[in-house]
Amino acid sequence: MERQNLYLMTLASLLLLSTAGLSMIGGYTLDVYVSMFTICYFVASTVFRPRRLTFDFVGVVLFIVFAYIVALRVLAILAI
Amino acid sequence: MAKVRYFSFGAGIAAFGAVVAFISYYFLFSVPFAALGVACVILGGATLTLPESPVPSGAVRGVIHASVMNVEALLEEFDVREKAVYLPPKEGESVAYVPLASNPHLPSVESLVNAPRRLVSEADGVPVLLVIPPGSELVRASELSEASGLEDAIQYVLTEVSELCSSAKAVVAGDRLVVEMRGIKVKTEAAKYLVTLGSIPASIAASVASAVLKRGLSLVSESIEGKDSSATFRLL
Numbered sequence: 414m415e416r417q418n419l420y421l422m423t424l425a426s427l428l429l430l431s432t433a434g435l436s437m438i439g440g441y442t443l444d445v446y447v448s449m450f451t452i453c454y455f456v457a458s459t460v461f462r463p464r465r466l467t468f469d470f471v472g473v474v475l476f477i478v479f480a481y482i483v484a485l486r487v488l489a490i491l492a493i
Numbered sequence: 494m495a496k497v498r499y500f501s502f503g504a505g506i507a508a509f510g511a512v513v514a515f516i517s518y519y520f521l522f523s524v525p526f527a528a529l530g531v532a533c534v535i536l537g538g539a540t541l542t543l544p545e546s547p548v549p550s551g552a553v554r555g556v557i558h559a560s561v562m563n564v565e566a567l568l569e570e571f572d573v574r575e576k577a578v579y580l581p582p583k584e585g586e587s588v589a590y591v592p593l594a595s596n597p598h599l600p601s602v603e604s605l606v607n608a609p610r611r612l613v614s615e616a617d618g619v620p621v622l623l624v625i626p627p628g629s630e631l632v633r634a635s636e637l638s639e640a641s642g643l644e645d646a647i648q649y650v651l652t653e654v655s656e657l658c659s660s661a662k663a664v665v666a667g668d669r670l671v672v673e674m675r676g677i678k679v680k681t682e683a684a685k686y687l688v689t690l691g692s693i694p695a696s697i698a699a700s701v702a703s704a705v706l707k708r709g710l711s712l713v714s715e716s717i718e719g720k721d722s723s724a725t726f727r728l729l
Binding site for chain 2: 420436446462
């Protein structure tokens with residue numbers, strides 16, 4: 414199987430498992446899901462290193478969103 | 494073999510996911526379904542960045558072999574002894590020029606780019622032979638771009654598209670490009686081709702490099718030991 418197809422299947426499986434797992438546990442907000450998706454995306458991208466036609470804008474967006482979520486959590490902990 | 498339409502699939506699933514996420518979050522108030530929509534958007538976005546499926550490797554090897562034999566026949570006919578200059582693609586096609594006369598200085602890249610596209614042409618007063626190396630079609634089929642990265646592009650074309658070797662590394666140091674290839678699966682039996690354009694994998698790597706770097710390059714030397722090879726090119 415081509416590496417790119419394997420990458421897509423693995424990414425889809427990871428995303429689905431994350432969604433199913435977190436929803437079964439229940440009680441999580443959307444930012445937790447997005448954080449897990451970010452980890453899944455970067456793990457799959459690092460393992461398979463797919464060749465891309467363009468700049469990895471998905472990775473950049475996910476990283477920015479993840480950083481924003483983490484910053485909000487840190488601020489909440491610091492009670493600012 | 495069915496071609497995977499990455500762009501269509503990616504756009505479709507991303508749009509679907511966006512709609513599902515929006516409706517689930519703002520109307521159904523369901524976080525898991527909204528997360529599923531977001532996951533679809535991520536998957537669709539990742540798919541959009543992937544290039545379409547390349548040509549099957551078996552067909553690629555056949556094309557490469559035929560191309561090398563054609564070029565070898567030309568090189569033998571003209572009894573060339575000089576190293577070829579690989580040029581970046583022009584109008585989607587990359588070519589190489591082989592000087593037909595000994596000259597201490599290679600023709601400039603500009604003169605070669607502007608030389609008339611004939612079998613035998615002239616650049617800087619030096620007669621040159623036009624050859625279309627096998628890497629030309631592989632570069633076109635692989636949809637390479639400057640964003641690909643040099644080493645990634647060379648590794649992809651040599652190990653996945655053509656499956657000519659197990660691994661490839663490329664390093665640019667000053668005006669030199671060194672390409673190391675391991676586990677080469679094809680032997681270059683065309684003697685003049687080997688001397689003028691390099692071994693088959695090295696020749697393809699040169700075509701890829703000229704397309705990605707947008708520069709001309711010429712083979713300096715190549716060391717072949719068993720199934721490993723190290724080729725050095727001079728960037729022009």
